[in-house]
Amino acid sequence: MSYPTQIRESMTKVEVTRQRRLTETHPRLSAQERETILKKFHPDYIEEAFRVLRLGPNRGERAPRELADALEAPAVIRHVPELLNDPVSHICDVLVIGGGGAGACAALLAQEYGASVLLTTKLRFGDANTMMAQGGIQAADKENDSPALHYLDVMGGGGFSNDPELVEVLVNEAPDVIAWLEALGTMFDKEPNGRLRTIHGGGTSRKRMHAARDYTGAEIMRTLRDEVRSRGNGSQTSILIWEFRPVVELLLDDQGRVAGAVALDLDTGQYMLIQARAVVIATGGSGRLHYQGFPTTNHYGATGDGLVLAYRAGAKLSFIDTMQYHPTGAAYPEQILGQLVTEKVRGLGAQLCNVEGEQFVFPLETRDVESAAFIRECQERNLGVATPTGQPAVWLDAPMIDLIKGPGTIARELPAMVRQYKRFGIDMLNEPILVYPTLHYQNGGVAISPNGGTQLPGLFIAGEAAGGIHGRNRLMGNSLLDICVFGRRAGVAAAEYAKQAEVADFSLNHLENWEKMRQEAGLQDDQPAPIILPDYTRAQTARTIP
Amino acid sequence: MIEITILGQRYQVPEGLTILKAFEWAGFHLKRGVGCRAGFCGACGTVYRFIGDYRLHYALACQTVAQSGMVLGTIPFFPAQRPAYELSTLQPTGETLLGVYPEIMTCFGCNTCTKSCPQELDVMSYMAAALRGGIENLADASFDCIMCGLCVARCPAELVPPNVALLGRRLYGKYLAPQAEHLHVRVQEIRAGKYQAEIQDLKDLPLAELKTRYESRQIEA
Numbered sequence: 001m002s003y004p005t006q007i008r009e010s011m012t013k014v015e016v017t018r019q020r021r022l023t024e025t026h027p028r029l030s031a032q033e034r035e036t037i038l039k040k041f042h043p044d045y046i047e048e049a050f051r052v053l054r055l056g057p058n059r060g061e062r063a064p065r066e067l068a069d070a071l072e073a074p075a076v077i078r079h080v081p082e083l084l085n086d087p088v089s090h091i092c093d094v095l096v097i098g099g100g101g102a103g104a105c106a107a108l109l110a111q112e113y114g115a116s117v118l119l120t121t122k123l124r125f126g127d128a129n130t131m132m133a134q135g136g137i138q139a140a141d142k143e144n145d146s147p148a149l150h151y152l153d154v155m156g157g158g159g160f161s162n163d164p165e166l167v168e169v170l171v172n173e174a175p176d177v178i179a180w181l182e183a184l185g186t187m188f189d190k191e192p193n194g195r196l197r198t199i200h201g202g203g204t205s206r207k208r209m210h211a212a213r214d215y216t217g218a219e220i221m222r223t224l225r226d227e228v229r230s231r232g233n234g235s236q237t238s239i240l241i242w243e244f245r246p247v248v249e250l251l252l253d254d255q256g257r258v259a260g261a262v263a264l265d266l267d268t269g270q271y272m273l274i275q276a277r278a279v280v281i282a283t284g285g286s287g288r289l290h291y292q293g294f295p296t297t298n299h300y301g302a303t304g305d306g307l308v309l310a311y312r313a314g315a316k317l318s319f320i321d322t323m324q325y326h327p328t329g330a331a332y333p334e335q336i337l338g339q340l341v342t343e344k345v346r347g348l349g350a351q352l353c354n355v356e357g358e359q360f361v362f363p364l365e366t367r368d369v370e371s372a373a374f375i376r377e378c379q380e381r382n383l384g385v386a387t388p389t390g391q392p393a394v395w396l397d398a399p400m401i402d403l404i405k406g407p408g409t410i411a412r413e414l415p416a417m418v419r420q421y422k423r424f425g426i427d428m429l430n431e432p433i434l435v436y437p438t439l440h441y442q443n444g445g446v447a448i449s450p451n452g453g454t455q456l457p458g459l460f461i462a463g464e465a466a467g468g469i470h471g472r473n474r475l476m477g478n479s480l481l482d483i484c485v486f487g488r489r490a491g492v493a494a495a496e497y498a499k500q501a502e503v504a505d506f507s508l509n510h511l512e513n514w515e516k517m518r519q520e521a522g523l524q525d526d527q528p529a530p531i532i533l534p535d536y537t538r539a540q541t542a543r544t545i546p
Numbered sequence: 547m548i549e550i551t552i553l554g555q556r557y558q559v560p561e562g563l564t565i566l567k568a569f570e571w572a573g574f575h576l577k578r579g580v581g582c583r584a585g586f587c588g589a590c591g592t593v594y595r596f597i598g599d600y601r602l603h604y605a606l607a608c609q610t611v612a613q614s615g616m617v618l619g620t621i622p623f624f625p626a627q628r629p630a631y632e633l634s635t636l637q638p639t640g641e642t643l644l645g646v647y648p649e650i651m652t653c654f655g656c657n658t659c660t661k662s663c664p665q666e667l668d669v670m671s672y673m674a675a676a677l678r679g680g681i682e683n684l685a686d687a688s689f690d691c692i693m694c695g696l697c698v699a700r701c702p703a704e705l706v707p708p709n710v711a712l713l714g715r716r717l718y719g720k721y722l723a724p725q726a727e728h729l730h731v732r733v734q735e736i737r738a739g740k741y742q743a744e745i746q747d748l749k750d751l752p753l754a755e756l757k758t759r760y761e762s763r764q765i766e767a
């Protein structure tokens with residue numbers, strides 16, 4: 001496939017300036033400049049893309065239109081008569097919804113604290129954003145670093161809007177999480193003497209990004225998954241795993257406590273009642289809602305279901321008006337549009353260049369600022385690279401890495417990236433690549449306390465579905481961290497709660513209220529939510545949606 | 547437009563789509579056989595031939611462009627052997643691998659696994675390392691495995707290389723990788739409360755001062 005001629009011309013300019021740029025550092029933006037560029041170019045500031053919620057716990061607050069539609073939607077099971085008369089399919093102490101990293105952590109700890117656990121997930125266990133994380137996981141474990149420095153970075157990255165209590169827990173438990181993952185057999189990159197290899201990420205003041213090549217999330221996910229499966233057979237209390245059975249509604253008891261859930265078997269179309277003393281929602285993000293029409297890095301099942309389930313049951317959301325656009329989504333070739341080019345490429349030294357082959361932004365600004373700078377370069381300054389589909393782009397000069405860090409670095413540190421580009425005829429060792437912001441991460445979610453709890457008794461949240469830890473902008477490497485920190489905590493808290501919770505009769509009364517509220521707000525019988533899976537079958541979308 | 551065959555039925559699809567998107571273009575609302583859509587989860591293992599050609603090819607549907615004449619089949623689920631084990635009770639030795647997966651002795655070196663790997667890993671050679679008890683080699687050479695299971699479906703000796711490799715990597719990561727002293731020191735320091743006061747100070751700072759602290763922090767070169 002390689003690059004067409006008109007793009008090659010610009011690529012040559014990047015090659016010509018490369019030697020000179022090796023010794024040049026583009027200045028960082030000042031606090032003032034950062035604010036200006038965000039307000040003018042970041043998608044979070046496009047007013048028309050948002051609207052005010054008309055019902056539910058966050059009524060009157062702003063949310064992206066696509067998310068607002070899902071949050072206000074009628075229930076999937078609204079027309080299923082007599083559902084509650086069905087026999088209960090499963091009874092457990094703790095129900096974990098979602099088989100990504102946060103769900104796996106919660107399941108492991110809940111089981112260790114004596115709970116019987118059912119983990120039910122939408123696709124296969126591990127088909128999740130966790131599996132796709134490439135770059136790394138943060139922890140302040142080097143001599144020149146400290147949890148306090150990590151704290152400062154997280155707060156600054158989040159625009160000082162983060163919940164300080166959550167951040168404190170996050171940074172304090174980070175080194176322990178790395179040690180725990182290692183004890184489970186996760187292979188982090190190390191020096192021969194055992195020191196963990198760490199690099200910078202956007203917005204870090206110390207090199208504290210730990211990686212497992214560029215399969216960091218995959219390495220963590222497959223390790224956690226294998227451990228969950230190990231507990232499935234032979235252990236005292238087992239973890240039962242259901243796949244292809246997404247949850248479509250929570251069950252509450254007459255006092256508003258969470259008492260279970262309704263799952264849908266995707267193969268048979270059957271609804272299944274699950275009775276549980278405590279529920280952990282670990283359903284991840286919502287990139288597949290394609291806010292503002294952006295392509296996304298997220299997996300197929302990232303449709304924000306957990307937010308819908310919790311919201312309808314009465315839990316408050318926080319920071320849902322801010323999404324993270326990852327600056328370096330693949331912009332060419334079309335087949336991988338929107339897929340992630342890990343931040344590690346910049347962490348290792350690659351610079352950004354415009355169509356003239358010149359730098360225009362410091363490569364490791366925080367993601368929101370970096371994205372806004374790309375958009376400005378293409379929109380306002382008109383110095384972007386035009387690809388054949390009209391998708392704007394800027395250059396990410398990957399080949400610099402081997403010049404800075406020595407030959408072989410790219411192949412060793414970025415095998416997944418090299419492989420992905422090679423599949424489509426681009427040689428990342430020698431050719432720069434084209435990138436543009438892509439929808440990446442849900443900064444907010446269901447508001448949590450430090451043990452993952454919500455204001456609904458029995459409902460716990462962990463991972464990308466939770467809100468408050470990262471404020472308005474998450475730094476790379478803090479999400480893989482938070483899914484472990486808060487996944488473990490939610491697992492413990494849910495198990496402890498389950499020990500003292502009575503088993504009460506469950507109902508779907510909250511749905512009657514919901515329908516009443518919808519009618520009062522004048523809403524129609526719109527498309528129900530959770531969305532479960534996006535539909536890309538329509539011919540017109542198949543070409544543009546990644 | 548090009549013509550491809552999906553599960554025995556012919557469809558016209560535009561040129562340039564990945565196999566995955568070609569399925570969707572043709573009208574499949576996929577539930578199985580799709581996960582990350584980006585080459586990381588292994589959900590979309592696909593087998594195909596070209597019309598009139600006896601040879602089999604293997605691909606990840608999300609990472610391969612559909613070509614005219616492809617006759618495509620997916621493997622949404624394949625039963626893979628995985629015995630129960632508890633990592634904390636195992637020794638990091640070749641005997642452990644053979645104990646958990648004794649069938650790996652029956653590998654007769656046909657190389658079908660390597661030929662079927664869409665990640666282009668040398669599966670047969672990491673399985674040979676497993677047989678020799680070379681856990682480090684096994685872990686290193688299999689690292690980029692995304693467990694799509696295509697080699698499992700094809701192995702005439704009925705082996706499950708991805709699961710053997712996963713056990714190898716976990717044994718290596720837990721027992722054989724050199725220890726990170728600084729990590730364990732830090733965990734102890736935090737448990738002893740060494741950084742508590744410093745973080746409390748930051749939490750107590752007025753916002754303006756916290757911001758100044760942030761802007762003036764030293765960045766490691």
Ligand SMILES: Cc1cc2nc3c(=O)[nH]c(=O)nc-3n(C[C@H](O)[C@H](O)[C@H](O)COP(=O)(O)OP(=O)(O)OC[C@H]3O[C@@H](n4cnc5c(N)ncnc54)[C@H](O)[C@@H]3O)c2cc1C
Nearest residue numbers: 098100101102128129130135136247284463464477479480
């Ligand atoms: C491409 C990519 C790269 C990334 N790189 C990094 C990185 O380098 N460092 C970092 O720290 N972070 C990174 N992130 C972010 C991080 O990986 C995720 O935020 C994190 O893994 C989310 O974990 P989770 O367990 O909360 O959600 P997920 O891992 O997404 O798991 C959620 C699970 O819930 C399931 N589910 C959804 N709805 C339902 C339902 N209704 N019922 C049942 N199950 C359901 C999903 O199918 C999925 O299995 C990256 C993200 C992406 C997409």
Ligand code: FES
Nearest residue numbers: 581582583588608
């Ligand atoms: S869908 Fe995950 S590898 Fe193709």
